[in-house]
Amino acid sequence: MIAELWKGMQRTLWDRPLKAGNLVHERYLVQEVLGMGSYGITYLALDRHTDEIIVLKQLRNTKAKTTAGLLSFQRESQILGALQKHPVPKLLNTFQNEQGHFIAMEWIKGDTFEDLIFRDNQTYNEKESIAILLELLSITDRFHKNGIIHRDLRIPNIIYRDKKLIVIDFGLACYLTDTNLEIEDPHDHPEKIRMRAVQVESDLFALGHFALFLLYSSYVPQAKKELSWEEELDISLSFKNVLRKMLQLDEPFHSASDVQKALRTI
Numbered sequence: 001m002i003a004e005l006w007k008g009m010q011r012t013l014w015d016r017p018l019k020a021g022n023l024v025h026e027r028y029l030v031q032e033v034l035g036m037g038s039y040g041i042t043y044l045a046l047d048r049h050t051d052e053i054i055v056l057k058q059l060r061n062t063k064a065k066t067t068a069g070l071l072s073f074q075r076e077s078q079i080l081g082a083l084q085k086h087p088v089p090k091l092l093n094t095f096q097n098e099q100g101h102f103i104a105m106e107w108i109k110g111d112t113f114e115d116l117i118f119r120d121n122q123t124y125n126e127k128e129s130i131a132i133l134l135e136l137l138s139i140t141d142r143f144h145k146n147g148i149i150h151r152d153l154r155i156p157n158i159i160y161r162d163k164k165l166i167v168i169d170f171g172l173a174c175y176l177t178d179t180n181l182e183i184e185d186p187h188d189h190p191e192k193i194r195m196r197a198v199q200v201e202s203d204l205f206a207l208g209h210f211a212l213f214l215l216y217s218s219y220v221p222q223a224k225k226e227l228s229w230e231e232e233l234d235i236s237l238s239f240k241n242v243l244r245k246m247l248q249l250d251e252p253f254h255s256a257s258d259v260q261k262a263l264r265t266i
């Protein structure tokens with residue numbers, strides 16, 4: 001208990017985010033904090049060399065003291081670098097100085113699906129959800145063919161910009177050969193454990209959940225008691241069957257292209 005409290009205190013003291021107006025690497029002027037994740041702190045910053053607003057990601061100082069933290073940050077920039085031909089933020093810079101470890105990347109100015117669904121009340125029917133899913137599967141398939149899995153394909157990590165999808169946040173991404181990654185917390189929710197397994201199926205599982213978020217956007221509750229998604233969602237049986245396989249309720253798909261093939265027959 002005391003150890004936990006001390007850990008919390010350390011995080012608050014050591015991981016204080018940089019303030020707006022701080023200059024990093026004599027170049028990046030911090031504008032605001034975008035978010036504080038478990039490993040990193042993300043800022044919007046002005047690049048004084050290009051006069052563009054960029055995203056600056058800083059490894060938490062408490063994580064920079066651990067091998068796992070350092071490795072995960074290195075992996076994130078390496079993977080982002082390896083995927084530059086794909087719809088992901090441009091990797092602009094990586095550096096380390098007395099302020100910490102940083103990755104500078106393109107700011108994808110658009111709406112995440114979390115914004116679209118929960119802020120803008122955007123709704124998606126079966127046909128629209130399948131079209132989005134097919135585009136995402138094609139992006140994911142190319143990641144997998146590069147030996148990379150994202151492991152966090154959730155609605156806040158997919159941005160819609162200029163009618164195209166862009167995948168962000170490679171903080172949990174890894175290579176399919178990274179079999180010795182730190183073991184997940186066994187107390188984690190089983191769904192989280194399934195999304196994190198080092199296998200292609202994890203991304204397909206996450207995309208199954210992503211699809212449910214899209215479909216639930218147009219759901220109007222009818223019954224008083226909560227039913228299963230299969231009972232609640234008014235979608236075709238063939239789409240339900242594809243989703244059941246993605247969600248590993250039936251014999252799962254083993255590749256994104258197999259899911260695409262199945263979706264195209266609906």
Ligand SMILES: Nc1ncnc2c1ncn2[C@@H]1O[C@H](COP(=O)(O)OP(=O)(O)OP(=O)(O)O)[C@@H](O)[C@H]1O
Nearest residue numbers: 034035036037038042055089106107108168169171
């Ligand atoms: N390149 C980017 N362009 C636009 N927004 C971004 C970019 N990278 C991150 N963001 C946004 O910044 C916020 C923080 O992102 P971050 O990647 O740190 O994820 P997080 O959800 O805070 O934490 P975690 O790393 O634990 O998932 C999120 O709202 C995300 O949408």
